[in-house]
Amino acid sequence: MTMPARLWRAGISLGTAHTVTMLRAPGMPPRPVLAGGSPLVPSSADPVYPGHRDPLHAGSLLPQHLARMAVEVRRAAGAETVETTVACPSEWDSSRQAALASAVSRAGLSGVQVVGEAVAAAAALGDRLPSGGTVLVVDAGASSCDVGLVRRTDDGYDQLAFETLDGTGGIRLDTCLAELAGAWIAGHDRGVWHRLEDPLTAVDRAARLLLWEELRALKERLSIEESASFTVPLADTELTVTRTEFEALAQPILARVARTAAGMGGATTLLLVGGGSRIPLLWSLVEAASGLAAVTVKEPELAVAEGCALLPRDFAAAPVSPPVAPVSPPRSPAPQPLVAPAASVRYMAGDGEPVSFGLPRQRRVLIGTAPNADLRLADSYASRRHAEISPSGGRFWVDDLGSTNGTTVNGRRLQGREPLRPGDVIGIGRTRLEFTDTDSPAVPRPVRSTPPERSRGGSMTLLATGAGLAVAGVGWWLISTYAGMVVGLSAMTVGLVLMAVGVARLAKG
Numbered sequence: 001m002t003m004p005a006r007l008w009r010a011g012i013s014l015g016t017a018h019t020v021t022m023l024r025a026p027g028m029p030p031r032p033v034l035a036g037g038s039p040l041v042p043s044s045a046d047p048v049y050p051g052h053r054d055p056l057h058a059g060s061l062l063p064q065h066l067a068r069m070a071v072e073v074r075r076a077a078g079a080e081t082v083e084t085t086v087a088c089p090s091e092w093d094s095s096r097q098a099a100l101a102s103a104v105s106r107a108g109l110s111g112v113q114v115v116g117e118a119v120a121a122a123a124a125l126g127d128r129l130p131s132g133g134t135v136l137v138v139d140a141g142a143s144s145c146d147v148g149l150v151r152r153t154d155d156g157y158d159q160l161a162f163e164t165l166d167g168t169g170g171i172r173l174d175t176c177l178a179e180l181a182g183a184w185i186a187g188h189d190r191g192v193w194h195r196l197e198d199p200l201t202a203v204d205r206a207a208r209l210l211l212w213e214e215l216r217a218l219k220e221r222l223s224i225e226e227s228a229s230f231t232v233p234l235a236d237t238e239l240t241v242t243r244t245e246f247e248a249l250a251q252p253i254l255a256r257v258a259r260t261a262a263g264m265g266g267a268t269t270l271l272l273v274g275g276g277s278r279i280p281l282l283w284s285l286v287e288a289a290s291g292l293a294a295v296t297v298k299e300p301e302l303a304v305a306e307g308c309a310l311l312p313r314d315f316a317a318a319p320v321s322p323p324v325a326p327v328s329p330p331r332s333p334a335p336q337p338l339v340a341p342a343a344s345v346r347y348m349a350g351d352g353e354p355v356s357f358g359l360p361r362q363r364r365v366l367i368g369t370a371p372n373a374d375l376r377l378a379d380s381y382a383s384r385r386h387a388e389i390s391p392s393g394g395r396f397w398v399d400d401l402g403s404t405n406g407t408t409v410n411g412r413r414l415q416g417r418e419p420l421r422p423g424d425v426i427g428i429g430r431t432r433l434e435f436t437d438t439d440s441p442a443v444p445r446p447v448r449s450t451p452p453e454r455s456r457g458g459s460m461t462l463l464a465t466g467a468g469l470a471v472a473g474v475g476w477w478l479i480s481t482y483a484g485m486v487v488g489l490s491a492m493t494v495g496l497v498l499m500a501v502g503v504a505r506l507a508k509g
Helices: 062-077 094-106 117-123 170-188 190-197 202-221 243-264 281-291 300-310 452-479 482-508
Strands: 007-014 020-024 081-088 109-115 134-140 144-152 159-168 227-232 235-240 271-275 343-348 353-359 365-368 389-393 397-398 408-410 425-428 429-436
Touching: 007 062, 007 117, 007 300, 020 062, 020 300, 062 081, 081 094, 081 117, 081 300, 094 109, 109 117, 117 134, 117 144, 117 159, 117 271, 117 300, 134 243, 134 281, 144 243, 159 202, 159 243, 170 190, 170 202, 170 227, 170 235, 170 243, 190 202, 202 227, 235 243, 243 482, 271 281, 271 300, 397 408
Parallel strands: 007 081, 081 109, 134 271
Antiparallel strands: 007 020, 134 144, 144 159, 227 235, 343 353, 343 429, 365 389, 389 397, 408 425, 425 429
């Protein structure tokens, strides 16, 4: 389990909010690779809707992050051989792990090995977890809290169980604080809150990002202070939140994590990692539920990447036994690769070129201006999460997500979820998307029709009647007295109108 004399090791943790890389030189402890002066590289420019890290997702920001990390690793290691271990969510299957390894290799890193995040976190304990010991790992990330049970063996580590608890991560807690702040802001100035909640201009979007950065910093300060204040952008005011108020919001969310940890059982050590592990309420709830005192780590955000750099190279992850609780769906659902979808929407891009976007039949497609939108539009009249198209019952359905300007289908504003037919035009802001589905036969919309012979006969009758009235009207007008002239003009007018209607009906066939 020792490294060759001149072998370097890199460990990478791909978090929803941050990407972390640790580099280990021979005979030295791992140290963080800095990018922009910080070991925490943002995984997205948007703290509200983080970017997809799934390598199979078309809009994934993963290649850019990996390329940046590869440059920093090469700069630090020089010409030395570097082997790379990267951690991924424990629920990812072999195809997604293989795609991740391929993406890391394409970025310029060599000797790639993929392991589960719980196993990597356990490896960060080193000798503090003896052979035969079992550690309960609680990874409090941005999108979720993951709970895993890992045993150390003479050959490496066995992952015994895991569960991903969606909606329990830091972003959910930030949202609770945003709702608390939003209730106060809307009560004093509804216009300001509307601009922050659904920004349309560059100024409003910048203010929204600033608000969420303030809320994230507020959450971190409440981990060490009894109360903290934050500035509300656009309102030029400060609000103060106490730890008691924050814990009242977080209690129902973090209690789920504690119950799951208690259900794992059989652990000899408790380890909390991830940025959310700094919250005192999470510590107290999990310790009380598991009956174990948590092991402290200096930098919990770096623990998974550090464990990747410490894992023995000959370690191979053992097959995972069935989890003790139902496994949640993957955090970043991926479409089936290399399969051309039969359904799509076609629209005009900003440069005037037509673009076709395939619609997968396995998941919903989010449309809007948010960085993590599946179909991201460069349209200032579209909302961040504007609409979605979802497959159901062999058809595709479109629904508005409470956007500011609404969504239309063929010019008619949506009032609820509606099915799509081939040829339908979806209106989002100033963008028009034409829906096509080659697997679904075109369903003609009901058209009111008239039998051809009957329609033609009626048209000829109107034409003949109109001509007769027009001729008679001209005669009365020319040879009659004043009263007859009035009758003649009226008859001529009605006759001309009937002739026009008859001609129009004949033209329509």
